[in-house]
Amino acid sequence: MDEQGVEDAAILLMSIGEAEAAEVFRHLAPKEVQSVGEAIAKMKAVPRERVASVLSKFAATAGGQSMLVRDSHEYVKSVLRKALGNDRANLLLDRILTGGDVAGIESLKWIDPESVAELLRNEHPQIVAAILVHLDSEQSSSVLKAFPERQRNEVLVRIATLDGIQPVALHDLNEVMGKVLAGSDKLKKTGMGGAKAAAEIINKLGSAIETSALEFIHEVDSDLAQRIMDNMFTFDDLEKLEDSAIQGLLKEVQSGSLVVALKGATPALREKVFKNMSRRAAETLREDLESRGPVRVSEVEIEQKELIKTVRRLADEGRIVLGGGGGAEAFV
Numbered sequence: 117m118d119e120q121g122v123e124d125a126a127i128l129l130m131s132i133g134e135a136e137a138a139e140v141f142r143h144l145a146p147k148e149v150q151s152v153g154e155a156i157a158k159m160k161a162v163p164r165e166r167v168a169s170v171l172s173k174f175a176a177t178a179g180g181q182s183m184l185v186r187d188s189h190e191y192v193k194s195v196l197r198k199a200l201g202n203d204r205a206n207l208l209l210d211r212i213l214t215g216g217d218v219a220g221i222e223s224l225k226w227i228d229p230e231s232v233a234e235l236l237r238n239e240h241p242q243i244v245a246a247i248l249v250h251l252d253s254e255q256s257s258s259v260l261k262a263f264p265e266r267q268r269n270e271v272l273v274r275i276a277t278l279d280g281i282q283p284v285a286l287h288d289l290n291e292v293m294g295k296v297l298a299g300s301d302k303l304k305k306t307g308m309g310g311a312k313a314a315a316e317i318i319n320k321l322g323s324a325i326e327t328s329a330l331e332f333i334h335e336v337d338s339d340l341a342q343r344i345m346d347n348m349f350t351f352d353d354l355e356k357l358e359d360s361a362i363q364g365l366l367k368e369v370q371s372g373s374l375v376v377a378l379k380g381a382t383p384a385l386r387e388k389v390f391k392n393m394s395r396r397a398a399e400t401l402r403e404d405l406e407s408r409g410p411v412r413v414s415e416v417e418i419e420q421k422e423l424i425k426t427v428r429r430l431a432d433e434g435r436i437v438l439g440g441g442g443g444a445e446a447f448v
Contacts, residue, residue, distance in 0.1 A: 122151050122152055123155050123159070124169075124170050125155070126152050126155035126156045126159055127159070127162055127166065127167060127170045129141075129152065129195070130156060130159065130191065131167070131170075134195050135198070137195045137199075138198035138199040139199075141195060141196065141199035142199050142200075149200070153192050153195075153196060156191065156195075157192045193205070225251060225252075225255065229258035229259045229262060230258075230262050232251075232255075232259045233259045233260075233262035233263060234262075236259070237263070237267075241267065241271045241273075241274045244271045245271050245274035245278055245309065246278065246309075248260070248271065248275060248317070249275060249278060249309050249313050253313075253316035253319070254320055256317045257317045257318075257319075257320035257321050260321065261321065265328060268325070268329065269328065269329050269332035269333065272314050272318065272329050272332075272333060273332075273333055273337075273340070275309055275310075275313055275314045276309075276310065276311050276313070276314035276333065276343075276344055277309070277310075277337075277340065278310065278313070279309060279310060311340065311343040311344045311346075311347050314344050314347075315344045315345070315346075315347035315348040316347075318344065319348055330344070330345065345428070346424075349424060349427060349428065351377070351380075351381070351385075351420040351421075351423065351424060352381075352382065352385065354385055354388070354389075354423075354427070355382070355384055355388050357436070359391070359392050360436075361430075361437070363392045364435055364436050365423075365426065365427060365430065366389070366392065368426050368430065369423060369426060371404070373419045373422060374389075374423070375401065375404045375405055375408055376408075376411055376415055376416055376419040377416065377419040377420045377422075377423050378405060379405065379408065379416050380413070380416040380420060386405075389401070390402065
């Protein structure tokens with residue numbers, strides 16, 4: 117969309133109300149959400165003629181300078197949170213409302229990963245980390261694959277320990293890509309980086325690079341390495357495994373542990389497990405789940421973590437593939 121189209125879309129969404137606007141936002145691409153959100157945040161009043169051209173049924177009631185919403189900042193916050201959920205919305209809102217212009221960094225999304233890697237090759241790992249967290253994890257992983265092993269691992273440590281970027285620093289980084297962590301400590305940080313961001317990138321690096329990266333991070337900070345591994349594959353991700361992988365996992369798990377772990381599972385995940393068992397075993401498991409009384413959340417979490425450890429072990433042994441890295445095919 118050109119600038120005119122973005123402004124027209126903003127006027128329309130501000131006219132139809134939060135609930136309807138949220139439904140529209142759900143069908144937009146991330147770049148479109150950000151562009152329209154920024155337009156809404158900047159828009160205070162709209163001339164009668166402009167409103168009429170966008171939405172004719174509102175022309176009769178619109179004033180010479182028609183205020184579509186009382187507080188456009190609060191409006192865009194509410195709409196984005198309803199459409200995207202708090203975490204994703206807050207990430208965009210930080211960019212839209214805090215003045216963190218990232219147009220220069222955003223332009224990297226249109227450049228091939230090898231060229232981006234060449235541009236960043238001589239930059240400090242902290243600067244590279246601050247830039248890569250603005251890109252999607254697939255592009256970031258491709259950029260990191262083009263780095264030497266040592267540099268790649270150092271950047272991943274920085275990403276995993278990055279707890280935010282000051283808006284002033286983000287502006288400087290966007291302008292010169294050489295100054296970070298500047299500005300007042302009182303300013304709100306953009307919620308980027310952390311173990312989860314590092315995990316999403318590592319997931320797409322491929323098994324060989326993943327092992328090297330995690331070993332390096334473990335030497336630097338073993339707790340950090342564990343937090344990253346915890347984010348790389350969660351209990352709910354079991355639902356994404358191939359049926360053959362689920363079948364291989366069930367052979368390694370005690371029935372009692374499985375019952376406790378599944379007490380905290382979604383209905384979809386339970387059904388995934390049931391369908392990969394014999395009919396008799398599935399019926400027995402259903403009965404055990406129904407007859408088992410309340411279980412402490414802490415006990416459920418312990419068994420779920422043990423099950424995830426088993427998944428990771430089977431993946432390390434090459435008996436199952438978790439997916440997401442290096443284009444490997446699933447096998448058992």
